[in-house]
Amino acid sequence: MLSITQGGLVQLATIENTDLSKFLNSLGDGFEKARKLEGRIASDQDLKISDTLRYYMRDSSAAKDLLYRRLRCLSNYESANKALERARLKNKEIQQSENAQQHARESFDHISEIAKSELADFKTRRVQMFRKNLIDAAELEIKHSKAHVQLLKNTIQTLKEA
Numbered sequence: 001m002l003s004i005t006q007g008g009l010v011q012l013a014t015i016e017n018t019d020l021s022k023f024l025n026s027l028g029d030g031f032e033k034a035r036k037l038e039g040r041i042a043s044d045q046d047l048k049i050s051d052t053l054r055y056y057m058r059d060s061s062a063a064k065d066l067l068y069r070r071l072r073c074l075s076n077y078e079s080a081n082k083a084l085e086r087a088r089l090k091n092k093e094i095q096q097s098e099n100a101q102q103h104a105r106e107s108f109d110h111i112s113e114i115a116k117s118e119l120a121d122f123k124t125r126r127v128q129m130f131r132k133n134l135i136d137a138a139e140l141e142i143k144h145s146k147a148h149v150q151l152l153k154n155t156i157q158t159l160k161e162a
Helices: 006-015 018-090 094-161
Strands: none
Touching: 018 094
């Protein structure tokens, strides 16, 4: 049984008469061009989607790192609070522990403010980036659809002439 590929159509065309041969050769060429176009379309879509996800992954990683740094500052602040409690119980080095606790608190508050603004920026950038990439993907899809329509028109015209 013959498969519907360019090779199969060429083989069928060589068995039959010349009119059918021209028609099937043209049809096979049209299928081959459509296959190549579909390959380009799939490749372009994969690239567009992978670029979008790669950008999102980098942004998410940066946000995760920021939250990790904030968590470390919180841990340092909690450790400073415990050290201050121990110093008060022993009645030794209270001023030094209070200074360390105050410094840890300021660091935690500072990174918390930065985290709030960065996460808000991340949300805004993410929405803008997804919107831009979806628009680009739609425009690319339209471009490929026009190329596909043109290929089909050319193939139909060639088949009419054959």
